[in-house]
Amino acid sequence: MAQFSNDKLQRVLQTIAQQEGDSFAFDAAKIESEAHFSSSLYTNLPIKLLTIFGGFLATLFFMGFLFTTGLYNSNVAMLVFGVAFIVGSEILNRLRDDLLLSSVSVSLNITGYLLFGMGVSELSNDTTLALTLAAIAAVFILVSEGTVLVFLSVLVLNGSLMSLPYIFNLPDLLHVFVGLSAATLTYLSLLEAKLISQSPKLNKLYGPVRMGLVFSLVGVLILLSHQEFDADRINHVWISTILLAVALLFVLRRIMQENAVTDYKTQTIVYACCLIMLAPTIGTPSIAGALLIVLSSFYIGHRISFIVGLLALGYFIILYYYNLHLTLLAKSGILVLTGCLFLGGLYLLNRYISSHAK
Incomplete structure (x- = not known):
């Protein structure tokens, strides 16, 4: 078996190999590369969040510059820039796995949805806006390769669907x-x-x-x-x-x-x-x-x-x-009873585990 720099991954694969036998085969380089990529998504998370926030602020300044040029006076222009930003965010994301480009890509994606939504809302009704945003987000989920971009698209899709009951007054x-x-x-x-x-x-x-x-x-x-x-x-x-x-x-x-x-x-x-x-x-x-x-x-x-x-x-x-529309004493009693219920459940669970361990 190939040696990995990740000891935990090495032990997991050894366990699988023992269970599956000689027929078990895998690509060591790809597994370790994917594991390294997955772990990198959660390392230096505060720095990544600050970078994304900074990129978003920079995009907002750029958006403000576009508005000063009279962009908000043209609904078609907002639609065009919105689509361009959404498509551009995916293109940037595919260019290179770089933190700076990723932050700009996320910022462009958010701004693109905002501009597109503003443009559609001026040209049509709320129902069309919600359905259009939901359709774009659904397509983007299927074609995008960016983790954060897919996450944002899921939020847009669910937010659009969530708004429909209120739009129809139901x-x-x-x-x-x-x-x-x-x-x-x-x-x-x-x-x-x-x-x-x-x-x-x-x-x-x-x-x-x-x-x-x-x-x-x-x-x-x-x-x-x-x-x-x-x-x-x-x-x-x-x-x-x-x-x-x-x-x-x-x-x-x-x-x-x-x-x-x-x-x-x-x-x-x-x-x-x-x-x-x-x-x-x-x-x-x-x-x-x-x-x-x-x-x-x-x-x-x-x-x-x-x-x-x-x-x-x-x-x-x-x-x-x-x-709770109750007195403070009644609220305290509810907390005490709930705590007793959980403690009793923990006691029974420990007894069950002990009896089966023997």
Whole structure:
């Protein structure tokens, strides 16, 4: 077996080789190159974010210069520059794997969407704007090779679809978007290995698409949690909670199956505890959604989306506690009972693990 500079990767491949036998073959150079590229995406992350932010500011100054030339007076010009910026961002991204070019590419992409949206909004109605942006973002996801560009396109696509219920004055249709988002996130999480092994293209698309979906889901959960600022209130929010809870139970079921928890009684207890925990939050789908993000990210071992889910969960729990129309004593009692429930669950889980370890 070829030697790798990454000892962890070497051990993983050795384990696979022992299980598969002599028929197992791989391209050592490509595997190590891909592993190095993947790890480079998360190194010096603050510097990369500052560079992208700086490039975006530079593009905004350039955009301001274009407006001083009277660009905003011509809707066609905004459309042309918007398309040119979007296409140019992909061209720059393919030229060379360089941090500076990547930051400029991201900035051009964001500015392109803004200019194109402004141009279409002046020439047509909101429905056409949302559908056009969604179509462009969908096409860009399929053809782009940039991780950040695909992530941004997923946000644009989901944001456009999210706006349609409000455009048609049917805000309750947002439950459909929540259900589709939960189903897609569950599908991507449970079938990760199968999807990324289909083709190199799907392998590259999987990470940014799933991450964009996570941020989009967090966004719609925030929208559902702050309806006091929205003129068009969404009714029957319990529908979203049920849809998210069903997706959560699917992920929980897969986790128990892969950890050899096949006893029907044990599974029933786990499902019952999960539903009891979610029952008081039936009117707050954000908590069930955040738990879905946390559990699905934990299942596939994705640290960034796991952290995003934990932060969202903490925020939604604090918001839920703050919005309870109860006395301070009642709120304290709820916190104590919830803490006891979790401690009891941890005790039972440790006993179950100890009994099976023996």
